[in-house]
Amino acid sequence: MYRMVEREGVIRIPPEMLGEQLKDATSFLAEGNFEGRMTDEKELILLITDLEPLGDGHIIHGDGGVYQRVKYTALVFRPELHEVIDGAVVEVLKYGAFVRIGPLDGLLHISQIMDDHIDIDVGNERLTGRETKRDLRVNDHVRARLVAVNLNEKNPRESKIGLTMRQASLGKMDWLEAERKQPAGGEVE
Numbered sequence: 001m002y003r004m005v006e007r008e009g010v011i012r013i014p015p016e017m018l019g020e021q022l023k024d025a026t027s028f029l030a031e032g033n034f035e036g037r038m039t040d041e042k043e044l045i046l047l048i049t050d051l052e053p054l055g056d057g058h059i060i061h062g063d064g065g066v067y068q069r070v071k072y073t074a075l076v077f078r079p080e081l082h083e084v085i086d087g088a089v090v091e092v093l094k095y096g097a098f099v100r101i102g103p104l105d106g107l108l109h110i111s112q113i114m115d116d117h118i119d120i121d122v123g124n125e126r127l128t129g130r131e132t133k134r135d136l137r138v139n140d141h142v143r144a145r146l147v148a149v150n151l152n153e154k155n156p157r158e159s160k161i162g163l164t165m166r167q168a169s170l171g172k173m174d175w176l177e178a179e180r181k182q183p184a185g186g187e188v189e
Helices: 022-034 173-181
Strands: 002-013 044-059 067-075 083-092 096-101 105-111 120-121 126-129 136-137 141-150 160-164
Touching: 002 022, 002 044, 022 044, 022 067, 083 105, 083 136, 096 160, 105 141, 141 173
Parallel strands: 105 160
Antiparallel strands: 002 067, 044 067, 083 096, 083 141, 096 105, 120 126, 126 136, 141 160
């Protein structure tokens, strides 16, 4: 999910910044040019570190800026299909719950929460199992598996990530803790 990778890119230094130190100007501009953007490898760049200018910059006729090639280390986020994640519920709707997984949100559809009919209480932001009485609310911590990943390269916040908790060892953390304390074949103590 999170990785540190080495990358290279080009930064345009506008004319008004040409009097500044090259390292300072490129570091400042790299944040705006790279952070928060999706790469060709479908990774969301979260943070740029260890930025180094490479060689001399280039001037293009008719453009007052300087194009500087740079090398940098990036902290990237890449959700992988079938990956198990821990996250927090950030919103409850009539069709499920959104779970924050790193910098993005994934949808936990109502059909993928538990093996029970679910009563929906949108006003109180709560989903409750009819027979089990287990509930899911905003700020609950959950463990889920990614079942669909469709990243939006132009606007990463609009990416579509599908989650499930309907498998062994997945669910709300409180449910998992109660299952661990339960003796084999018996009731919760």
